[in-house]
Amino acid sequence: MKFDRPAEANPIDRMQVVGRAHPRIDGPLKTTGRAPYAYEHHDVVTNPAYGAIVGSAIGKGRIASMNLAEAERAPGVLTVVTAENAGKLGKGKFNTAKLLGGPEIDHYHQAIAVVVAETFEQATAAAALIRVEYAHADGRFDLEEALKTAPLAKDPNSPEKDAPPESRTGEFEQAFAQAPVKLDELYATPDQSHSMMEPHASIAAWNGDKLTVWTSNQMIDWGRTDLATTLGIPKDNVRFVSPYIGGGFGCKLFLRSDAVMAALGAKASGRPVKVALPRPFIPNNTTHRPATRQRIRIGAGADGRIIAIAHESGSGDLPDGQPETATNQTRLLYAGANRLTSMRLAVMDLPEGNAMRAPGEAPGMMALEIAMDELAEKLGLDPVELRVRNDTQIDPEKPDRPFSQRNLVRCLREGAERFGWTRRSATPGAVRDGHWLLGMGTAAAFRNNLLIPSGARVRLERDGLVVVETDMTDIGTGSYTIIAQTAAEMMGVDIGKVVVRLGDSAFPVSAGSGGQFGANCSTSGVYAACVKLREAVAQRLGFNSAEATFSDGHVMSGNRSAKLADAVREGELVAEDKIEWGGLDKSYQQSTFGAHFVEAAVDGFTGEVRIRRMLAVCAAGRILNPTTARSQVIGAMTMGAGAALMEELAVDKRRGFFVNHDLAGYEVPVHADIPHQEVIFLEEADDKVSPMKAKGVAELGICGVGAAVANAVYNATGVRVRNYPVTLDKHLDRLPEVS
Amino acid sequence: MPKPVKLEVSRRHLLAAGTATAMVGVVPGTKAQPQSSSQRLSQRPTGVAFEVNGKLRSLQVDNRTTLLDALRENLSLTGTKKGCDHGQCGACTVIVNGVRINSCLTLAVMHEGDRITTIEGLGQPEQLHPMQAAFVKHDGYQCGYCTPGQICSAVAVLDEIKAGIPSHVSHDLTVAPVLTNAELRERMSGNICRCGAYSNIAEAIADVAGSST
Numbered sequence: 001m002k003f004d005r006p007a008e009a010n011p012i013d014r015m016q017v018v019g020r021a022h023p024r025i026d027g028p029l030k031t032t033g034r035a036p037y038a039y040e041h042h043d044v045v046t047n048p049a050y051g052a053i054v055g056s057a058i059g060k061g062r063i064a065s066m067n068l069a070e071a072e073r074a075p076g077v078l079t080v081v082t083a084e085n086a087g088k089l090g091k092g093k094f095n096t097a098k099l100l101g102g103p104e105i106d107h108y109h110q111a112i113a114v115v116v117a118e119t120f121e122q123a124t125a126a127a128a129l130i131r132v133e134y135a136h137a138d139g140r141f142d143l144e145e146a147l148k149t150a151p152l153a154k155d156p157n158s159p160e161k162d163a164p165p166e167s168r169t170g171e172f173e174q175a176f177a178q179a180p181v182k183l184d185e186l187y188a189t190p191d192q193s194h195s196m197m198e199p200h201a202s203i204a205a206w207n208g209d210k211l212t213v214w215t216s217n218q219m220i221d222w223g224r225t226d227l228a229t230t231l232g233i234p235k236d237n238v239r240f241v242s243p244y245i246g247g248g249f250g251c252k253l254f255l256r257s258d259a260v261m262a263a264l265g266a267k268a269s270g271r272p273v274k275v276a277l278p279r280p281f282i283p284n285n286t287t288h289r290p291a292t293r294q295r296i297r298i299g300a301g302a303d304g305r306i307i308a309i310a311h312e313s314g315s316g317d318l319p320d321g322q323p324e325t326a327t328n329q330t331r332l333l334y335a336g337a338n339r340l341t342s343m344r345l346a347v348m349d350l351p352e353g354n355a356m357r358a359p360g361e362a363p364g365m366m367a368l369e370i371a372m373d374e375l376a377e378k379l380g381l382d383p384v385e386l387r388v389r390n391d392t393q394i395d396p397e398k399p400d401r402p403f404s405q406r407n408l409v410r411c412l413r414e415g416a417e418r419f420g421w422t423r424r425s426a427t428p429g430a431v432r433d434g435h436w437l438l439g440m441g442t443a444a445a446f447r448n449n450l451l452i453p454s455g456a457r458v459r460l461e462r463d464g465l466v467v468v469e470t471d472m473t474d475i476g477t478g479s480y481t482i483i484a485q486t487a488a489e490m491m492g493v494d495i496g497k498v499v500v501r502l503g504d505s506a507f508p509v510s511a512g513s514g515g516q517f518g519a520n521c522s523t524s525g526v527y528a529a530c531v532k533l534r535e536a537v538a539q540r541l542g543f544n545s546a547e548a549t550f551s552d553g554h555v556m557s558g559n560r561s562a563k564l565a566d567a568v569r570e571g572e573l574v575a576e577d578k579i580e581w582g583g584l585d586k587s588y589q590q591s592t593f594g595a596h597f598v599e600a601a602v603d604g605f606t607g608e609v610r611i612r613r614m615l616a617v618c619a620a621g622r623i624l625n626p627t628t629a630r631s632q633v634i635g636a637m638t639m640g641a642g643a644a645l646m647e648e649l650a651v652d653k654r655r656g657f658f659v660n661h662d663l664a665g666y667e668v669p670v671h672a673d674i675p676h677q678e679v680i681f682l683e684e685a686d687d688k689v690s691p692m693k694a695k696g697v698a699e700l701g702i703c704g705v706g707a708a709v710a711n712a713v714y715n716a717t718g719v720r721v722r723n724y725p726v727t728l729d730k731h732l733d734r735l736p737e738v739s
Numbered sequence: 740m741p742k743p744v745k746l747e748v749s750r751r752h753l754l755a756a757g758t759a760t761a762m763v764g765v766v767p768g769t770k771a772q773p774q775s776s777s778q779r780l781s782q783r784p785t786g787v788a789f790e791v792n793g794k795l796r797s798l799q800v801d802n803r804t805t806l807l808d809a810l811r812e813n814l815s816l817t818g819t820k821k822g823c824d825h826g827q828c829g830a831c832t833v834i835v836n837g838v839r840i841n842s843c844l845t846l847a848v849m850h851e852g853d854r855i856t857t858i859e860g861l862g863q864p865e866q867l868h869p870m871q872a873a874f875v876k877h878d879g880y881q882c883g884y885c886t887p888g889q890i891c892s893a894v895a896v897l898d899e900i901k902a903g904i905p906s907h908v909s910h911d912l913t914v915a916p917v918l919t920n921a922e923l924r925e926r927m928s929g930n931i932c933r934c935g936a937y938s939n940i941a942e943a944i945a946d947v948a949g950s951s952t
Contacts, residue, residue, distance in 0.1 A: 028875065030880060669935070670928040671928045
């Protein structure tokens with residue numbers, strides 16, 4: 001099904017199942033520990049051996065020698081695989097660094113060997129017996145230093161392939177110079193770790209030249225394709241299975257070393273092999289959100305209207321890597337005739353930087369939305385009002401391109417009303433609660449709507465069950481449930497009559513989970529397949545499919561009615577289709593919007609920050625399931641609170657690695673850090689985006705939260721911190737006197 | 740220019756140890772010999788018997804096997820999750836003799852005769868424990884990987900409060916603690932949920948406890 005015209009009225013609009021709060025259909029399995037994750041398929045793989053990965057102990061250089069003798073002699077060891085004996089390996093399209101290093105080392109903790117043994121304990125102990133001598137090379141580990149000579153970089157995802165690296169509209173420099181009110185500040189965001197709860201893990205089993213990998217991966221087809229490329233085998237010989245995924249946030253978008261090393265270990269040992277990355281291995285072995293250094297300049301009239309806006313960002317990555325696209329939102333979020341955005345990419349030798357929840361916008365909004373707070377103060381304007389005054393209903397760079405739907409102003413106004421924003425003191429450092437300094441902060445939320453083709457197969461079985469199969473994944477997002485809701489709505493059956501099977505490369509290729517495109521795209525693919533199945537059902541029943549309605553297990557057309565099950569008396573019906581996207585995202589800018597409000601308390605003696613209240617108001621098209629959508633948003637708000645207050649991978653600039661590479665050193669929010677959170681969804685249905693009329697919310701929720709927290713802290717203390725995370729050491733010496 | 744650096748053996752061991760779990764390692768600074776005494780010792784499995792979810796289980800385990808791995812790998816009870824293997828995340832929380840512990844921080848052989856309750860012992864998909872049902876009702880989870888640990892912790896937290904055990908945020912040690920939102924969040928803070936379901940988890944627990952937080 002090609003979606004190239006705005007959606008008309010369709011069966012989803014009934015919203016008898018879609019749009020209703022429904023508990024997750026996978027809930028009983030997850031809450032009882034029965035949902036099998038990657039490392040847990042013991043019912044299918046009965047006699048696995050265990051693989052333990054050895055990582056490089058240097059950040060850059062080469063392996064001078066490796067002595068495997070002791071490890072190979074160790075009890076229980078079956079085989080040791082290194083680059084030397086692994087055979088020729090390719091590199092996946094989505095991987096920046098090789099997943100098995102040696103002799104060249106590209107980054108710290110790059111995998112250099114896997115030890116396969118009968119048990120986990122034996123493999124782990126033997127891995128520690130491998131002796132490696134390295135020839136250490138100087139690496140580029142200091143972002144500030146590397147950015148001094150870094151060239152401009154184009155947005156790798158830009159649809160305009162020959163666009164200049166800088167994006168310019170009007171005359172920024174001239175307009176900024178003449179603006180009555182100016183802001184020109186630098187902001188910094190650190191390297192961050194996804195730190196999803198389930199470590200990367202895979203079980204690999206060969207049957208002749210066919211390979212099955214039970215793994216934890218957000219994008220089944222990408223992973224499967226890249227594993228085939230890496231191993232140099234036909235894609236058809238690889239099956240990827242990932243029914244439950246213990247979080248990803250972008251860290252599991254790509255093939256990683258667990259799957260490659262499990263496959264190599266299994267080949268070499270002749271046994272199925274299971275490999276999980278140890279927690280302290282993950283931040284340096286896999287990917288992270290790259291640090292940014294951002295400069296923002298905004299010139300405004302005395303009325304608060306933006307005349308000129310510039311956002312420049314620099315980040316680093318390994319050779320052939322990509323910039324963190326932190327300036328994306330600034331091209332679209334606020335009005336203003338004179339604009340400039342650009343990115344610089346420094347080539348560095350730290351581990352691979354890549355997508356983490358809302359890549360680009362998450363760190364970009366952390367900076368931009370502090371800048372807006374600062375500008376509001378310079379103007380003597382309320383921060384909500386400043387944003388309202390600079391709303392735009394068109395793409396500011398292309399005035400003939402409207403937003404498909406844009407309710408940012410309503411989000412801000414309703415949020416302000418609900419949060420009690422009028423109680424905020426415009427003067428910072430003015431509100432006390434005992435020895436606590438109190439403040440409120442706000443920020444806009446913004447994230448684009450992305451469209452990826454997505455396929456599904458739907459089967460109406462003779463027992464009346466509707467079975468949906470797609471390689472879509474559920475990484476905690478609620479895919480199982482919203483897909484079941486979609487199929488139930490389309491086929492007119494109770495949700496209990498729908499069986500959803502996900503995460504298997506034997507199923508049609510879907511959008512996968514990433515970029516908050518999963519919910520809208522995958523359900524649209526299911527919608528397309530259901531349209532076909534409805535046609536097949538109508539045909540069997542002798543109904544005109546265009547007029548047939550499906551409801552309560554029946555099919556009706558005119559005054560005729562038949563049971564849905566009647567259509568499959570002669571045998572089941574199967575339909576497969578995929579949603580493909582026309583040009584509506586070219587003629588309309590498709591984005592999601594929101595407003596965050598935060599109340600923070602800062603201990604007047606210690607500078608410790610506690611978040612007291614959080615509210616998000618979101619406008620993201622039709623909300624397919626308010627329960628799971630709300631969870632996506634509170635989860636994103638929580639991760640944003642972490643980004644604001646504690647998350648930072650500390651770089652050892654001499655040795656070239658992230659030092660705090662586990663969950664004790666890399667602090668993420670815990671229960672004590674997060675108060676009750678409120679989320680409001682505006683009622684919307686965006687007919688320009690898909691037949692579901694829905695957009696994503698999972699990344700919208702993190703965009704802007706960090707700045708809302710930072711702005712609340714500033715409002716409490718009067719000390720502006722522009723270097724995330726906002727830890728107490730950065731404002732302690734300047735806190736107001738506490739009597 | 741690349742500078743050859745020969746890492747000292749002790750440094751290498753230090754780095755390698757970061758990837759190891761509760762293992763009997765070679766002593767840093769000494770050249771490990773194949774079949775060292777520690778290795779020979781570890782090759783001999785030890786018999787241990789304990790009760791898991793009301794059933795007596797006898798098994799032969801490597802001395803280095805954690806209770807977590809014994810449950811997951813030896814007994815195929817994979818409901819208990821391995822998130823960090825270092826006592827940092829709480830995903831492996833189980834209830835041993837009525838007290839919640841991180842099962843990754845204890846060896847299986849240390850639990851002779853113990854009564855262990857895992858997530859599988861609390862309820863079944865068709866017959867959920869009230870805490871499991873509350874997590875489903877309040878959407879107190881997303882990816883589900885920390886969930887068994889959160890639920891086991893939550894069940895134990897309510898018992899701890901009932902038993903009058905104070906926490907860091909209990910203001911008065913002479914009176915019985917009550918289940919406030921602050922108490923609950925403090926006591927649950929050893930269980931990380933990166934999906935960020937905390938707000939909903941708090942509501943699920945409060946629902947079971949019959950209090951409003």
